[in-house]
Amino acid sequence: MHRYRSHTCGALRESDIDQTARLSGWVHRVRDHGGVLFVDLRDHYGITQCVADPDSPAFAEVEKFRSEWVVRIDGKVRRRPAGTDNPELPTGLIEIYIKEIEVLGPAAELPLPVFGEQEYPEDIRLKYRFLDLRREKLHQNIMTRGAVVDSMRKRMKEQGFFEFQTPILTASSPEGARDFLVPSRIHPGKFYALPQAPQQYKQLLMMSGFDRYFQIAPCFRDEDPRADRLPGEFYQLDVEMSFVTQDDVFAAMEPVITGVFEDFAKGKPVTRNWPRIPFAEAVRKYGSDKPDLRNKIVMQEVSEHFRGSGFKVFARMLEDPKNQVWAIPGTGGGSRAFCDRMNSWAQGEGQPGLGYIMWREGGEGAGPLANNIGPERTAAIRDQLGLKEGDAAFFVAGDPEKFWKFAGLARTKLGEELNLIDKDRFELAWIVDFPMYEYDEENKKVDFSHNPFSMPQGGLDALKSQDPLTIKAFQYDIACNGYEIASGGIRNHKPEAMVKAFEIAGYGEQEVVDRFGGMYRAFQYGAPPHGGMAAGLDRIVMLLCGTNNLREISLFPMNQQAMDLLMGAPSEATPKQLKELHIRTNLPAKG
Numbered sequence: 001m002h003r004y005r006s007h008t009c010g011a012l013r014e015s016d017i018d019q020t021a022r023l024s025g026w027v028h029r030v031r032d033h034g035g036v037l038f039v040d041l042r043d044h045y046g047i048t049q050c051v052a053d054p055d056s057p058a059f060a061e062v063e064k065f066r067s068e069w070v071v072r073i074d075g076k077v078r079r080r081p082a083g084t085d086n087p088e089l090p091t092g093l094i095e096i097y098i099k100e101i102e103v104l105g106p107a108a109e110l111p112l113p114v115f116g117e118q119e120y121p122e123d124i125r126l127k128y129r130f131l132d133l134r135r136e137k138l139h140q141n142i143m144t145r146g147a148v149v150d151s152m153r154k155r156m157k158e159q160g161f162f163e164f165q166t167p168i169l170t171a172s173s174p175e176g177a178r179d180f181l182v183p184s185r186i187h188p189g190k191f192y193a194l195p196q197a198p199q200q201y202k203q204l205l206m207m208s209g210f211d212r213y214f215q216i217a218p219c220f221r222d223e224d225p226r227a228d229r230l231p232g233e234f235y236q237l238d239v240e241m242s243f244v245t246q247d248d249v250f251a252a253m254e255p256v257i258t259g260v261f262e263d264f265a266k267g268k269p270v271t272r273n274w275p276r277i278p279f280a281e282a283v284r285k286y287g288s289d290k291p292d293l294r295n296k297i298v299m300q301e302v303s304e305h306f307r308g309s310g311f312k313v314f315a316r317m318l319e320d321p322k323n324q325v326w327a328i329p330g331t332g333g334g335s336r337a338f339c340d341r342m343n344s345w346a347q348g349e350g351q352p353g354l355g356y357i358m359w360r361e362g363g364e365g366a367g368p369l370a371n372n373i374g375p376e377r378t379a380a381i382r383d384q385l386g387l388k389e390g391d392a393a394f395f396v397a398g399d400p401e402k403f404w405k406f407a408g409l410a411r412t413k414l415g416e417e418l419n420l421i422d423k424d425r426f427e428l429a430w431i432v433d434f435p436m437y438e439y440d441e442e443n444k445k446v447d448f449s450h451n452p453f454s455m456p457q458g459g460l461d462a463l464k465s466q467d468p469l470t471i472k473a474f475q476y477d478i479a480c481n482g483y484e485i486a487s488g489g490i491r492n493h494k495p496e497a498m499v500k501a502f503e504i505a506g507y508g509e510q511e512v513v514d515r516f517g518g519m520y521r522a523f524q525y526g527a528p529p530h531g532g533m534a535a536g537l538d539r540i541v542m543l544l545c546g547t548n549n550l551r552e553i554s555l556f557p558m559n560q561q562a563m564d565l566l567m568g569a570p571s572e573a574t575p576k577q578l579k580e581l582h583i584r585t586n587l588p589a590k591g
Contacts, residue, residue, distance in 0.1 A: 179220075217238040236537055351406060
């Protein structure tokens, strides 16, 4: 017999009854039932119930077992007594009568429990992540993550893509966040950067004639913690294709992402034939460039019903042609208590409030706004929104450029409060026609709104003749259930257009050559039209596992302060290391 096991803890079945088996694993828990000891022995594959009674030669040793000891158990497989079957376990029809044991690794007192899924402080969980990862839900999430990666790889290869590995030590690039810098010992005073994304390399692969590339790529960004991204590093399904239009990218990737979701949706419906929603329409209808389409609330402009009305606050706003009034319908929200609660919520979000109209029995509008604009206008709003008695509408007004994000938050809040979101489905959509540029209020300049390497719609002519803030890009995202899970674009592959695009964002030609020399040179020697995207692996797995915390689907994540509590990173370098790198630290003053 093998030194440690003849079977795993998930393998034994009725067909193994009367055989002698050897198992090794962790003591999940010990139960004492009237002097008979039951040991649930756990390994990666499952749990097997093992039994020792006072007649067992190992009974005295089993009495010493504690949670998470690693032990070897030899014994005879037998049928569980009638009425004690456990249908929730694959091994639930059998048990092992213990004849011999060996303690392979005793465990100290546990800093957190492994049995059960009770909440525990995150810092303890991360410091003892090796224990946390033994817990069933987290362990299964990690296995799901690996299976998702396998599904992605399989589907990408079926679509004719080839997997490549691009460098980790590279040059700094303006991808929208700070780089992690790595000092060079060989070149004093110079630094490598960890890639924020393999953007330039994957485009260079297209210049090199490889046609269809993908990679499960690690990406590194030195940015402040965000709820929807792990600090420091994340992984993405990175993709690039040559000789393609936007439609070709969609046709290649839509079945891949749909298929991955269907593989792990556990029966939940997944969108087929994704809608394509222009950025401006997504903002206008949903107040988000990553709308949750499970929420059926669609916002509408109702400016005309307030123009010249008795509600002077809105009427005066609408004298400025850039201002609008948007309505957010709230089906079933027509009670004074609910409307007041939404108003208080808006004030908590830093807004002056959230105006509303509610419709009472007979369809009559009520509330301060209804009283000010009169029954005719109130009825017209109700008819436009398709509302009825017992419903309400909430209103935001001003410059849509400034209020659309708040309107989206209000839409989401209404959907959650009124149970209008079908949470048992995955709604996927393409968001298209993003603006090429945006105005950076902080630095008072025009800057790229998304990926700086995207092709502007209209090409070089648009860059030369249009107001930059009106130029749309061949740029697209994939939205799923309120998250952006992918972003991409058709690339700007013409040197003159690339220089002009960066010039508008404040980069001179020489700076473009200095910072993107490899790609700029490659464009001079026959650059194919190309495009691609990157899908966030972490977010996709998070959605499929039904959690909203990325730490629940990652092996060894950092905490919100970007610290690895298990390994003790970041840590101080030794004087010898700093000397080799020609670096002297200049720490901020304490206190």
